[in-house]
Amino acid sequence: MVPDYAKARQGKRAHYDEAAIHAILDTGLVGHVGFVADGRPMVMPMAYARCGGTLYLHGASKTRLMGLDGLKLCVTVTQLTGIVVARSSFHHSVNYRCAVVHGQARKVTDEEHARALDAITDHLLPGRSSELRGMTAQELKATGVIALDIEAASAKIRTGPPVEDPADLPSTLWGGVVPVVTALGTGIQDAHTPEGTLPPESLRKAQAKFIA
């Protein structure tokens, strides 16, 4: 059962199956995290990772994030895939996939804490955490993790060419879709990288993963 607050208002684009929602979450680069502070909505972009039915968010322990423990959260991951160019302003649109998930913030500790931090690193760079030394106790202490156990979620997906008003057809105007491409470029090594060092395997995996 999808609770009313999690239902998409434009029914024809809505999906509620877990596979569709997870596929969007797992290929998104950034999540937009919504919470309520003093009655006011706040939306912050954050790195994240999904493990099973849980999303993990991290941030410096001293930031606003850790104060969210116990609060309701909404995390939205959006992938824009095209601009839809029609013969009328009214029928202009965008192609996109988005997942909207709801749950309550839960402060993460102990083994789950370290596991979640690895998962967040590995979400952007698959396998990166195993290419590196482990985190120190001080680093773990300085980095807080909030879990959101997904209580309800929906996805919205639009694909395909413009819809048109029949009165606008036939037309001499160009119409169609302009792809929005998001991809990782070639890594730019920093000054500490020894000459001739190849980028890590995790970077190649990320380049293969994040392309739309």
Place this chain on the structure above:
Amino acid sequence: MVPDYAKARQGKRAHYDEAAIHAILDTGLVGHVGFVADGRPMVMPMAYARCGGTLYLHGASKTRLMGLDGLKLCVTVTQLTGIVVARSSFHHSVNYRCAVVHGQARKVTDEEHARALDAITDHLLPGRSSELRGMTAQELKATGVIALDIEAASAKIRTGPPVEDPADLPSTLWGGVVPVVTALGTGIQDAHTPEGTLPPESLRKAQAKFIA
């Protein structure tokens, strides 16, 4: 004066000058709109446009959007520009620009309504509205617009290579930045486009505008 709720918690990356904030808003493809519904945070991706100190959002009149009139909103526009690859999980990061704006939703009518709809179309495809017939009364009625007169805003920007723990240097590991590139591809014309029709000028302007 920046009110406390609009202050970024990581001070070193924060900017409050209008030019920096407007530059991010004006080159973003999608905004994430936060509001509170029944005490619960909601975050929805939306097309938008900025005119002076006002953001406009639009949606079908029958959707949740028009019920926001009078409510507090937070709109966040994020451009991810790189994945920062360090020698420790702790120092992994992302390069990004984001603008977070706060204000109250105001239902838009009459001339401002039509002007705002043109601005939203022209934000994604500069000049597109003047390439098309005007909107009909029925189309205007079916499309609601909410304005957010910006009351407070902040920007956060991270650029540059990884920071490292001195204990991790010198290192044999690769470190640096992987660019995240977002750009518009070649337009794919639909079946209604007469053979040989060139894409409109607005599309070429969009291709020049949205590249990072």
